[in-house]
Amino acid sequence: DSGVTQTPKHLITATGQRVTLRCSPRSGDLSVYWYQQSLDQGLQFLIQYYNGEERAKGNILERFSAQQFPDLHSELNLSSLELGDSALYFCASSVLGDLSYNEQFFGPGTRLTVL
Amino acid sequence: QKEVEQDPGPLSVPEGAIVSLNCTYSNSAFQYFMWYRQYSRKGPELLMYTYSSGNKEDGRFTAQVDKSSKYISLFIRDSQPSDSATYLCAMNTNAGKSTFGDGTTLTVKP
Numbered sequence: 001d002s003g004v005t006q007t008p009k010h011l012i013t014a015t016g017q018r019v020t021l022r023c024s025p026r027s028g029d030l031s032v033y034w035y036q037q038s039l040d041q042g043l044q045f046l047i048q049y050y051n052g053e054e055r056a057k058g059n060i061l062e063r064f065s066a067q068q069f070p071d072l073h074s075e076l077n078l079s080s081l082e083l084g085d086s087a088l089y090f091c092a093s094s095v096l097g098d099l100s101y102n103e104q105f106f107g108p109g110t111r112l113t114v115l
Numbered sequence: 116q117k118e119v120e121q122d123p124g125p126l127s128v129p130e131g132a133i134v135s136l137n138c139t140y141s142n143s144a145f146q147y148f149m150w151y152r153q154y155s156r157k158g159p160e161l162l163m164y165t166y167s168s169g170n171k172e173d174g175r176f177t178a179q180v181d182k183s184s185k186y187i188s189l190f191i192r193d194s195q196p197s198d199s200a201t202y203l204c205a206m207n208t209n210a211g212k213s214t215f216g217d218g219t220t221l222t223v224k225p
Contacts, residue, residue: 002158033213042217043159043203056212090158104213106158 003027004107006091012113018079021110025072025093031055032074033094033104034066038087049074050096078112086114118142121204121216130225134191138204138216141185145206145214148180150189153201153218162202163189194223 003026013019025032034046045058049068060066063081068074078085088111092104121138128134136150147166151159163178165171165187171178177190187206191198204216 002160004158043205043215045213045215048212058212092158103161103164106160108158109156 002105002107004091004093004105006089006107006110008110009108010111010113012115013081014115015081015083017081017114018077019081019112021076021078021089021091021112023074023076023091023093023107025074025091026105029093029095029105030072031094031096031102032068032072033092034060034074034076035090035092035106036087037090037109038084041087043090046076081114083114086112088112116141119204119206119214119216122219123217124219125222126219127222127224128194130194130196130223132194132223134194134198134221134223136189136191136202136204136219136221138187139185140187140206140214142206142208142214143182143185144208146209147207148178148187149205149207149213150176150178151203151205151215153203155200159203191221194221196223196225199223 005024030051033048037043046060048056066076088109090109092106094102094104096102150162153159168182175192179188201218201220203218
């Protein structure tokens, strides 16, 4: 158990809908990362927050947004969902927001299915 | 072309074999190199992390980085059935963004 929690574990929804995925980092970790893992795209970095501020941005669609709250939990909002958004969404956390390297601890993921 | 290319696999070996997992990359700005292990339906977990060219050993695992060839490898000695998983290479620039390979699925048969 990495200490990172994600809810819900599974989510099934329809095209055009909006969903919110939630992540609680390990105790003491200030940085949160979101990743998307689909069968044909591998693990794709979406966005990083450090202590409430956006720190780095990857291949995140405009339909997706995220935020990190004062208690350091984070939410990833996915809107106008398309079939291709079906994937595993992972949250990871780390102690620092160091723009070089620090070990990331991954949560168990949320499996999103868009029908 | 992807910045990070990983040997796709899948790989199936008998217990006790030496396993070699490989990635190549094109971005010379990558400075930090990681290997993650991902069991089915679980989140990735960090196995090894290296910064410079050369070898780094941790038990049965050796990570090798050759920056001049833009090539990294993970060797697993005396492989065990519990090593069966998907292995992901990952790389960071100084800007902190991680780029992952697509993963190689390894099965170690008893």
